[in-house]
Amino acid sequence: xxxxxxxxxxxxxxxxxxxxxxxxxxxxxxxxxxxxxxxxxxxxxxxxxxxxxxxxxxxxxxxxxxxxxxxxxxxxxxxxxxxxxxxxxxxxxxxxxxxxxxxxxxxxxxxxxxxxxxxxxxxxxxxxxxxxxxxxxxxxxxxxxxxxxxxxxxxxxxxxxxxxxxxxxxxxxxxxxxxxxxxxxxxxxxxxxxxxxxxxxxxxxxxxxxxxxxxxxxxxxxxxxxxxxxxxxxx
Numbered sequence: 001x002x003x004x005x006x007x008x009x010x011x012x013x014x015x016x017x018x019x020x021x022x023x024x025x026x027x028x029x030x031x032x033x034x035x036x037x038x039x040x041x042x043x044x045x046x047x048x049x050x051x052x053x054x055x056x057x058x059x060x061x062x063x064x065x066x067x068x069x070x071x072x073x074x075x076x077x078x079x080x081x082x083x084x085x086x087x088x089x090x091x092x093x094x095x096x097x098x099x100x101x102x103x104x105x106x107x108x109x110x111x112x113x114x115x116x117x118x119x120x121x122x123x124x125x126x127x128x129x130x131x132x133x134x135x136x137x138x139x140x141x142x143x144x145x146x147x148x149x150x151x152x153x154x155x156x157x158x159x160x161x162x163x164x165x166x167x168x169x170x171x172x173x174x175x176x177x178x179x180x181x182x183x184x185x186x187x188x189x190x191x192x193x194x195x196x197x198x199x200x201x202x203x204x205x206x207x208x209x210x211x212x213x214x215x216x217x218x219x220x221x222x223x224x225x226x227x228x229x230x231x232x233x234x235x
Contacts, residue, residue, distance in 0.1 A: 056138075059099050062089050064108065064127060064135045069204055073114075073122045074100055084188060084204075087181070087211035100125060108134055156225075164233045168226065175222035182215035 066077050066085065074097045081091050100123075103109045108131030111123040127135065152174060159167050189208055 057099075058089075059091055059095060060103055060108075061135065061138050062091065063096065063099055063103065064131060065203075067109065067125050068127055068132070068135060069201065071124050071126045073124055075122070083184070084208065084211070087185075087214055088207060103131070107131070164229065167229055171222050171226050171229065175219055175226075178215050178218040178222065182212065182219060185212045185215060 062081070062085075063077055066072055066080050070076075072080070077100075078093055078096055081089060081096075100109065104111065104125070108128055109125045110128050111125045114122050114124050116122045155170075159170075162170075185208060189212065192205075192208075
């Protein structure tokens, strides 16, 4: 039985009748609670973080969603977010690996080691049963409105500062960029349809269609913007 308030810590005239006694008492209780928490989540030398204490952020759930779609390494997830996932989430490469470690420490992920093509060891992550339960709970909650931060649109807002030639150049460049994204998404969808050995899951299929529509709308907006510029400048 733990008795943090007994023993030499509280003996002697300097601690008895001291005005700082309540603060020391609170500190002792806090330290004892932390020790108990760490020992509770320590199993076979592996330390787990209580999910109720760890602060989950959206990136954690994004990575869990990617791993739910397919067991993945950190590099696989980086490529996924840079390609198929870029129409719904942007993440810094440097933030992915720390987030994966946090998820594993919290007991939401497991991993197995696998040799890569160049002989290096790769960690292939999977959701644990607890991780799948946590992800399912999050998916079933209402989502906040998406935060839009489109630097390009802010620049378009100030196009009146530029001559016609520069406006047209920028719009054509924007169109080319989004047309390339549209081609990539449509090509990905076509390849999935041709691979009849593995049916594409509903979630990835829906998000891919959303990416196609978003890229197509951006290309259409560029075409209409170029038309408006031509009418405004009479040419």
